[in-house]
Amino acid sequence: MLSKSTTSTKEVNYDLFKRNRSYLTDEHEMFRTSLQKFLEKEAVPNIEKWEEEKYTPREFYEKLGEQGFLCPQIETKYGGLELDFGFNLVLAEELFRVGVGTLASTSSSIIVPYLERFGNEEQKSKYLPKCVSGEITTAVAMTEPGIGSDLANMSTSTVRDGDHYILNGEKTFISNGINAGLFFVAVKTDPKAIPARKGISIIMVEPNTAGFSCGKKLKKLGQHSTDTVELVFDDARVPVANLLGEEGQGFYYLMDRLQQERLLIANSALVVAEEMLKSTIGYVKERQAFGRPISSFQNTQFEIAEMATELTMAQTFLDDLASKHLNGENIVTQISMAKWFITDMARRMSARCLQLYGGYGFMEEYPIARRYRDVAVMPIYGGTSEIMKNIIAKNIGL
The missing domain is CATH 1.20.140.10 (Butyryl-CoA Dehydrogenase, subunit A, domain 3)
Incomplete structure (x- = not known):
């Protein structure tokens, strides 16, 4: 029987896998080399274990942050490196190459940019440095049990109660639900809006919020090392200060x-x-x-x-x-x-x-x-x- 090391490619023509990417510089490739060395040490030996446990430990993301690999695009005043999007592409490539790409790449390069672009100064100062360090990873909550791509018809709703929003509803297929330290939750703040998409807002919810809980961990066909859960909001009280941008603009923020x-x-x-x-x-x-x-x-x-x-x-x-x-x-x-x-x-x-x-x-x-x-x-x-x-x-x- 051939060992699993038969995935070795000693006679493979590597020219096939060399891409002519003029937008990448020597700095991008230095970033890639450092990341590859890190992943070879910290991820590759553990992937089978994480697959079996259906979970990647938070410590892995903290180590990524300590080495400066997370959120490379964030401004230096928030602790980032203020690098171009090419570094995000390199980050995603190398994480997916070894098989742990979903969480760190999605949080750094897809979700955190919502906060960078639409958040106010207080929100950025509070959360962005922790995203860079790996203390906080993020998750976005759009999909619901009854809808898929039809976001305008979501049913998770909120009402204003003084300085708080009261959230009720459920979300599903939420990647990184167990590890996340900040959830970007799409909700209906105006259920009567016409068209319906104009009634959607994004509210940032922290995991220790009263009335908010993670439901069961979902069993999946693949990507086992990435936890995926349901979220439940039962009169969850969230400060109005956690509204991202303006009410009614959430759908457009997501599309942006x-x-x-x-x-x-x-x-x-x-x-x-x-x-x-x-x-x-x-x-x-x-x-x-x-x-x-x-x-x-x-x-x-x-x-x-x-x-x-x-x-x-x-x-x-x-x-x-x-x-x-x-x-x-x-x-x-x-x-x-x-x-x-x-x-x-x-x-x-x-x-x-x-x-x-x-x-x-x-x-x-x-x-x-x-x-x-x-x-x-x-x-x-x-x-x-x-x-x-x-x-x-x-x-x-x-």
Whole structure:
């Protein structure tokens, strides 16, 4: 039997996995190298344990913060490094490369920017330094048991009681619900608003808030090291000072960050696809069948050739979009294309790679089994593939 170290790639042509990213500098690559060394020491030896426990300990995020890897974009006056979005891309890439990408990347690069952009000075001073240090990780609560992408019809509501809001309702599929030190909760502050989206606000809720609790930890198909929970609000009292921005603007705040969020998801899916293909190429070169490596079989060569072609085309497209995003361009339509196509490509690739592993691909000791489970949700979160196609169709005039 081949050991799981057969994911080694000593004979793999690495030129396939070299991306021409002109927007990355030597400083970005130094950041990457330091992060890789950190993850090799602090994450890789523990991933199997975290998968079994279905939880990544808070200490891991605190260590990331201590080393300066979290929230690299935050201004220096709040303890950050005030770096460009390219560092967030590198952070997500390396976290997803080893398989612990969801929480730290989402908190640093998707959720915290809501506070940076729309929070007031008091809120920023209170929370941002703790986000940088890793003392606080964040979670965003939009989805409810009865709704998915239809956020305008959420039922979690709040009423004003003096200097407090009283929240009631439930949220589900909340990643990082156990670890989070700050929840960005989308609620209805005006249930009579027309259109309904104008009645949505975002309120920041701390975990020790009276009337607020985490429900059961949800059992998932994949991404086991990321805890996912339900949230329950039962007359939860939250200070009005925790309102993010203005009442009625929550829906628009959430939409404002979607281009960046979907770029990160597409880029993370691309990294996962690269790792799956890289390990599969290494495996088929070493695995023997009928007296020769299975890489010598025409079917194997055709499968690898097709996946390599799709991957290379996706790399070129996405790297161009990342450069444009860093330049401040509005590329919502193209980002929607990338999010849909690349996450779907990665999901299809996971099945194709697993098939090339044969029976061993079904064994947990081989990373392809975990990749197969983990990538399944990527075409769903951050906007489903169907929503992406709706956006594309609308924006091209259909």
